[in-house]
Amino acid sequence: MSGGILSPLDRAIVRATQEGLPLVERPYHAVAEAVGTTPEEVMARMERLLAAGVIRRIGLVPNHYALGYGFNGMTVWDVADEDIAEAGLLVGNLDFVSHCYHRPRHLPHWPYSLFAMIHAKEKAAADALVASIAQLLGPLSRGHLVLFSSRILKKTGLRL
Incomplete structure (x- = not known):
């Protein structure tokens, strides 16, 4: 190459x-x-x-539903811009967060800037994971939502 x-x-x-x-x-x-x-x-x-960045990663892409994880939620957190790096490291290092990233806010309707995906087999377990993130973030979080998946979408990247 x-x-x-x-x-x-x-x-x-x-x-x-x-x-x-x-x-x-x-x-x-x-x-x-x-x-x-x-x-x-x-x-x-x-x-x-x-x-070289031509391939971004070599890894497993599981079907969470097939594995019994029916409560897959994108948690979104309102974190101040000056705290986003700290909050992202805290949440991204949790073993139950599959991916965590910073996204721009769209004020006034969408104040959330930190996104973290969780997976659980039951709703109560998912709620407990969200509560543990909230406790970890403490005052760094000014609010949050959980957007649960209703179906799996085909995950694909660019194809040659």
Whole structure:
């Protein structure tokens, strides 16, 4: 990869993995066979693509509903701009928060600037997680809402 242009082999690897790695015992070997190279070359190229930002991450995207987590809520918090970094670190480090990020407010109707996703099997458990975030944030939070998912949407990124 030079100058941001993918080689034909890089493109083949991206195409072979953009829907996910094969669900086999040795996925990089399967990709290598599909694109005509070695597993070591696939892994080395994927590392380079990851380092260059072409691939954002290699990870698992679970279907929370299939795992029994029916209460998936985006918690949104009104945190002062000067406190957002501190609050984000506190909440983002919780083991039950799958992702946490800062988003712009849209005043006067939307004062929330810190977003954190939680997952629970029961409503009471989800409420307890939200309460623990509220307690952790204390006076850093000026208010919050929880937006529970009603269905799962297909999660995909850009496809070649």
